[in-house]
Amino acid sequence: MSPDIRELFDAAADDSRRPPIDAEALLARGRRKVRIRTAGATLGTGVLAAAAVVAVTQFPSVVAEGPVQPAGTPFSVATAETTPTAPSTQPPTLPPTPSATTRPPQSAAQTSGTELVRKLSYAEAARRCTLRMRAEYGAAGTPVPTVIGPGESQREGMYVTDLLRIKMPDGTEAHCSVPGSASPSYTQKPEVAPGDARAECGRLTWTNLTSWTVAEQRDTDRGLVAILLSNDRRAMLYCDIDGPGASREKTTAFPGASVYVLHGPQSSGRAGGSPSGVLGAAPDSTPVHWLGAVKDGRQIWGGGGLASKGAVRYVLFAGTRKVAESKVFYGIYAIRVWLPPAAGEPSLLRGYDAAGTVVESYQPF
Amino acid sequence: MPRRDDTAYVEFVNGASRALRRTAYLVCGDWGQAEDLVQEALLKLYVAWPRVAASEGVHAYARRTVVNVAIDAGRKSSKLRSTSDGIPDLPDRHDPVGQLDTRSVVMDGLRELPARARACVVLRYFDDLSVEDTARALGVTTGTVKSQTSRGLELLRATFERAGLALDLVGGDAP
Numbered sequence: 001m002s003p004d005i006r007e008l009f010d011a012a013a014d015d016s017r018r019p020p021i022d023a024e025a026l027l028a029r030g031r032r033k034v035r036i037r038t039a040g041a042t043l044g045t046g047v048l049a050a051a052a053v054v055a056v057t058q059f060p061s062v063v064a065e066g067p068v069q070p071a072g073t074p075f076s077v078a079t080a081e082t083t084p085t086a087p088s089t090q091p092p093t094l095p096p097t098p099s100a101t102t103r104p105p106q107s108a109a110q111t112s113g114t115e116l117v118r119k120l121s122y123a124e125a126a127r128r129c130t131l132r133m134r135a136e137y138g139a140a141g142t143p144v145p146t147v148i149g150p151g152e153s154q155r156e157g158m159y160v161t162d163l164l165r166i167k168m169p170d171g172t173e174a175h176c177s178v179p180g181s182a183s184p185s186y187t188q189k190p191e192v193a194p195g196d197a198r199a200e201c202g203r204l205t206w207t208n209l210t211s212w213t214v215a216e217q218r219d220t221d222r223g224l225v226a227i228l229l230s231n232d233r234r235a236m237l238y239c240d241i242d243g244p245g246a247s248r249e250k251t252t253a254f255p256g257a258s259v260y261v262l263h264g265p266q267s268s269g270r271a272g273g274s275p276s277g278v279l280g281a282a283p284d285s286t287p288v289h290w291l292g293a294v295k296d297g298r299q300i301w302g303g304g305g306l307a308s309k310g311a312v313r314y315v316l317f318a319g320t321r322k323v324a325e326s327k328v329f330y331g332i333y334a335i336r337v338w339l340p341p342a343a344g345e346p347s348l349l350r351g352y353d354a355a356g357t358v359v360e361s362y363q364p365f
Numbered sequence: 366m367p368r369r370d371d372t373a374y375v376e377f378v379n380g381a382s383r384a385l386r387r388t389a390y391l392v393c394g395d396w397g398q399a400e401d402l403v404q405e406a407l408l409k410l411y412v413a414w415p416r417v418a419a420s421e422g423v424h425a426y427a428r429r430t431v432v433n434v435a436i437d438a439g440r441k442s443s444k445l446r447s448t449s450d451g452i453p454d455l456p457d458r459h460d461p462v463g464q465l466d467t468r469s470v471v472m473d474g475l476r477e478l479p480a481r482a483r484a485c486v487v488l489r490y491f492d493d494l495s496v497e498d499t500a501r502a503l504g505v506t507t508g509t510v511k512s513q514t515s516r517g518l519e520l521l522r523a524t525f526e527r528a529g530l531a532l533d534l535v536g537g538d539a540p
Contacts, residue, residue: 005490005521006491009391009487009490009491011467012391012467012472013391013491014468015386015390015396020383021382021386021400021403021404021407023374023382026378026404027375027378029404030407
C-alpha cells in the first residue's frame with residue numbers, strides 16, 4: 001500500500017534526533033525584546049540579530065544575489081543639537097574628517113554613524129532584473145493568458161507584459177502598477193469617483209507607466225514586488241510591499257511600499273511619493289532619493305536611488321537632535337544607520353548641498 | 366491590560382515548538398532555517414502574548430506567524446535550498462536508503478511548489494487544518510486555499526512520477 005501524503009510529510013519532517021528548542025532561553029530573549037521595545041534604550045543581541053534579518057529582507061530583489069560592491073566606509077558623525085524646523089538653517093556641522101574605519105560600529109562606545117552595506121549601479125540592477133525576469137517568466141512579450149472579469153485584477157501568472165491589468169466596472173481595461181501619491185491603505189477608500197481606475201487600484205500617479213517595461217514582478221504570497229523600467233531604460237521604479245493580503249488576485253495599491261525611481265539625465269521627469277519618504281524628480285531630471293523604511297531597535301535601515309539635485313549629504317534628526325549623517329550614494333543601495341544613545345526615532349531627514357543649503361527635507365518614517 | 370504570563374509562555378513553547386519546527390521545515394526546506402523561523406515567531410508571540418492570549422488561540426497565532434515568516438524568508442532566496450545541497454547537519458545512520466530517497470523526493474517536490482501552494486499543502490495535509498483554518502492562517506480566501514492546494518498536489522504528483530515513485534497522494538479529503 002502506498003503511503004499517504006500525511007505519512008510522507010511525517011517521515012520527511014522527522015526531527016526526533018534534533019534537540020528541543022530551549023524555552024527558557026527564548027523567554028529570556030523575549031523579555032529582553034520587550035524591554036527594548038518598551039524602553040528603547042538597551043541594545044541587546046536579540047535586536048542585533050533581528051536587525052540583521054531586516055537588513056537582508058529590505059532589499060531582497062536587488063541585493064540578495066550575486067556579488068555586490070564592497071561595503072563603503074562607515075561615515076561616523078558627531079551628534080549635535082540643531083533646529084530642523086527652519087528650511088534655511090545651516091546644516092549641522094560635519095566632523096572634520098570622516099571616520100576611516102572599515103568595520104561597522106559594534107561596541108557600545110560606538111553607536112552612531114552610517115555605513116553603506118550594499119550598492120548596485122542602475123545598470124547592474126537592470127541587468128539582474130532582466131536575467132531574473134527571463135529565468136522566471138520567459139522572454140519579453142510573453143502573452144498574458146488569463147482572461148480577467150469585470151472588476152477583477154489579473155489573476156495568477158506574472159509575465160513580462162503584465163502591468164497589473166485590471167478591468168473596470170464598465171468593461172474597459174486599465175493598468176495599475178504605481179504607488180500612491182498619498183498613502184492609500186487597504187481600509188481607506190480612494191478619494192476618487194467610482195469607475196476611476198484609481199478606485200480600483202490606488203492612485204495613479206504615473207498613468208503613463210503603462211508603457212514602461214516590467215523587468216520583474218512577483219507575487220510573493222504576502223506581498224508584491226514590481227520593478228518597472230522606462231522605455232529609455234534610464235528610469236526604474238521598484239515597488240515592494242510586504243503587507244499581508246497583498247495579492248495579484250485582487251486589487252492592490254502599494255501602501256507603505258518601498259519605492260525607488262531612478263532617473264538618468266535623458267529621462268523625462270516624473271515624481272511620486274511614498275509613505276516612507278518623499279520621492280521626487282523634477283522635469284529637469286533632478287533625481288530622487290528615498291531613505292528609510294525599516295527600523296529595528298536602534299538601527300535604521302534605508303536605501304534608495306539617486307539623490308536630490310545638488311545633495312551631497314543627508315542628515316537624520318530625531319526631534320531637534322541630529323542623530324546620523326550619511327554621504328549621498330548613487331544607484332540602488334542599502335545603508336545602515338546607528339543611532340546614538342538615547343536618541344529617539346528619526347523624524348526628519350534633510351539633504352544638504354555643498355553650500356549647506358537644504359535641498360530636500362521630509363519625514364523618513 | 367492582560368499580564369504577560371511567562372510560565373504559560375514557557376509551557377506553550379515546550380509543548381508546541383516541535384510541531385511548529387516541523388511545519389516550518391516542510392515550508393522552508395531547511396532545518397536550520399526552520400529553527401530560526403520558529404524562534405523568531407515565538408519571540409513575536411512573546412511580545413504579543415498578552416493580546417494574543419486574550420483574543421485568540423496562541424497556537425494558531427504561532428503557526429500563522431511561523432508560516433508567514435517562512436514565506437517572507439522565502440522572498441530572500443527565491444528558491445529553497447535543495448535537500449541534496451551540502452552535508453546533512455545531523456547524521457542519520459538508522460534510515461534505510463529507501464526512506465532517505467523518499468524524503469528527498471518529498472522535500473524536492475515541496476521545493477518545486479510556489480510558496481503559497483507549499484504552505485497550503487503543508488497546513489492542509491501535515492497540520493490537518495481545515496480549508497477555513499488554512500485560509501485564516503495564510504490570510505487568503507478559502508477559494509485560494511482550494512486552488513493552491515489542488516495545484517500543489519498536482520505538482521507533487523508530477524514530481525513523484527518523475528522520480529519513478531509509485532506514490533499515491535491519498536491523504537486528506539479533496540482540497
